[in-house]
Amino acid sequence: MKAVIIDDEFKSREVLKILLSEYGDFTIIGEAADVNGAVSILHDSSTDVVFLDIKLNAEEGFDVLDQLPNRTFEIIFVTSYDNYALKAIKYAAFDYLLKPIDLDDLNKAIDKLRTKIESKEKPVNNNQAIMVHTGIAVKMVPLDEIYYIIADGAYSNIFTNNSSYSVAKTLKDIEELNPGYGKFLRINRGVIVNATYIKEYSKGQYFTITMADDKIFEVSRRKKAEVLEKLNG
Numbered sequence: 001m002k003a004v005i006i007d008d009e010f011k012s013r014e015v016l017k018i019l020l021s022e023y024g025d026f027t028i029i030g031e032a033a034d035v036n037g038a039v040s041i042l043h044d045s046s047t048d049v050v051f052l053d054i055k056l057n058a059e060e061g062f063d064v065l066d067q068l069p070n071r072t073f074e075i076i077f078v079t080s081y082d083n084y085a086l087k088a089i090k091y092a093a094f095d096y097l098l099k100p101i102d103l104d105d106l107n108k109a110i111d112k113l114r115t116k117i118e119s120k121e122k123p124v125n126n127n128q129a130i131m132v133h134t135g136i137a138v139k140m141v142p143l144d145e146i147y148y149i150i151a152d153g154a155y156s157n158i159f160t161n162n163s164s165y166s167v168a169k170t171l172k173d174i175e176e177l178n179p180g181y182g183k184f185l186r187i188n189r190g191v192i193v194n195a196t197y198i199k200e201y202s203k204g205q206y207f208t209i210t211m212a213d214d215k216i217f218e219v220s221r222r223k224k225a226e227v228l229e230k231l232n233g
Contacts, residue, residue, distance in 0.1 A: 001117065002046065005031040006038040006064065007053040007078065012099065016051055016078065019101060023110060033057075038064045047073045048117055049094070054079040065091050074116070076109055128181065130158065130174065132165040141165060143181050147197045147211055149174060151190040161213065187227055188220035195231065203228075 003026055007013045013031050020026045029045055032038040034056050042050065042064070050073050052061040061077065074094040077084070078101065085096050094116070095109040129140040141158060150157045151171050158165045169177075171192055178184065183195045187209060197212040207219040207227075219227050 001025050001048045001114070002027055002029045004029060004038075004041055004045070004047045004050045004073075006033075006050060006056070006061065007031075008033045008056045009053075012053070012078075016101070019103075019106060025114070035059045035063045035067075039067050042068055042071070042073070049074045049076060049113060051076050051078050053077070054081050054084050062087065062091060074113060076113070128178075130167065130169075130177075132158065132167050134165065139165075143178060143183070143194075144196065146194050147213060148194060148215065148217070149184075149192040159213075159215075185227055185230055187217055187223055191217050193217065198231070201231065 003020060005013050005016055005028060017028055020028065029047060030041040032041050052064065052075055054061050054077060065071065065075065075091065076095045076097060077088050077093055078097045078099065080099045082098055088096050094113065097105055097109060129142045132139050132141055141160065145160045147159045147161065149171060154168065154170060155166050156169055156171055156174060158167060171186065174192065175184065175186065184192050185195050186192050193209060193211065199210045199212050201207070201209045207224050209217050209219060
């Protein structure tokens, strides 16, 4: 994981470098003490995360971000000031650490950062299909042919108009592999339906969905508002 440290105090930069050296997957690719230096480094390098101080001599860390409106890196503010947290949120800060840095707070921030970056790096299914094994053969099932998917422990059962398949993926796995496929609706903990094949839905005492093959599913209360919004949209 590539990191840049921006702080006007040399000692603070050194302390943070020592702390980050304990994480084997971190590499410090640059550091700066002022706004101009920071902008120059961030323009010319690709980084995953920037550890940014609020006060940079007479300027602020926010001035750096104002000059980089299309940034793709995460921001973790490291500061002695606790009254800029709300402003940091408006700048889409990933985390906000107070000096002196608490090791537990730093560990939590790093763990969250790893999770977010790993999720970005997960492969995305650009083929608009799910690979299934049928005996000794491998078949690609187009997403547009899937009626619904039902969870079965660590597996999921996929149903089309005239076939069904079992895959070694959870519903969460399937959602993460197909983030751009907007027709899938997660209606409860155990079911994803394809909105294309919804024949009707009822908003009575129980919110139910009837599919094109007459299969009926109940929408959970927690998912009701979200599902209705997508159906009406």
